[in-house]
Amino acid sequence: MTEIVLGASxxxxxxxxxxxxxxxxxxxxxxxxxxxxxxxxxxxxxxxxLEAIVSRIRPWAQMDDGKPVYMxxxxxxxxxxxxFPGAPEFxxxxxxxxxYYEKSIxxxxxxxxxxxxxxxxxxxxxxxxxxxxxxxxxxxVARYRNRRTFLKLLAHPAYAPMEPYKFIAxxxxxxxxxxx
Numbered sequence: 001m002t003e004i005v006l007g008a009s010x011x012x013x014x015x016x017x018x019x020x021x022x023x024x025x026x027x028x029x030x031x032x033x034x035x036x037x038x039x040x041x042x043x044x045x046x047x048x049x050l051e052a053i054v055s056r057i058r059p060w061a062q063m064d065d066g067k068p069v070y071m072x073x074x075x076x077x078x079x080x081x082x083x084f085p086g087a088p089e090f091x092x093x094x095x096x097x098x099x100y101y102e103k104s105i106x107x108x109x110x111x112x113x114x115x116x117x118x119x120x121x122x123x124x125x126x127x128x129x130x131x132x133x134x135x136x137x138x139x140x141v142a143r144y145r146n147r148r149t150f151l152k153l154l155a156h157p158a159y160a161p162m163e164p165y166k167f168i169a170x171x172x173x174x175x176x177x178x179x180x
Contacts, residue, residue, distance in 0.1 A: 020113050023146040028064040032148065036061070039155035043163050046084045057151070064147040070117070071150075075138040077170045087168050088161075094169040095137070101165035105153075108162075112153045113145040137170070 041054055077094040090097050109115060119140040144150045153159060 021145065023066050023068055025066070025146065025148055027066045028061055028148050028151070030062075033058065033061045033151070036151035036155045040151070043154070043160055044086045045164060045167055049167070057154075061147055061151060066146055069144045069147055069150060071142050071144070073140045073142070075140065075170045077137040078168075081168045083168070086164065088164050090165065090168060097165045097169035101162055101169065104162045104165070105159065108153060108156060108158050112149050112156070114149055114153060115143055117141045117143050 037054060037058055040057065041050065043050060045053075075098070077098070079094075081090060081092075081094055081097060090100070092100075119138065121138050144153075154163075
């Protein structure tokens with residue numbers, strides 16, 4: 001009897017994980033995209049950068065296929081914390097501000113079925129000499145259940161106060177989304 005209960009519990013646990021992890025919502029509609037973008041446009045970031053972000057996110061969202069998304073990010077920390085109107089006051093280094101951001105959004109990430117797959121510190125210089133002036137401090141690959149999940153996370157009320165910590169810390173570049 002114990003084996004049956006254990007087996008049923010494991011199957012149930014797997015089904016819960018599968019529901020959390022798998023895309024099941026279908027493609028984004030234009031109304032959903034407009035809704036999320038209207039919230040993202042109010043993030044407390046410098047206006048120029050916010051416009052640039054939205055100009056890249058909107059067409060990316062419109063290409064939604066409903067499948068999981070893997071983002072590849074290259075991070076270059078600023079030499080010192082960057083300031084801009086509305087930026088949070090933070091005592092620490094850019095790397096510490098980014099760590100605060102990542103720690104603060106971890107639960108939000110997990111509740112949106114998103115998580116980092118890999119994150120690490122760069123150990124080498126730019127070996128192929130593309131943009132030799134750039135030295136990347138970290139790189140990260142993150143998985144999102146789908147594009148809707150990513151937009152929901154950015155539009156979540158708990159996200160807005162945390163986003164500026166990333167912007168005071170580094171020049172974040174998402175170099176692409178990788179589809180399975």
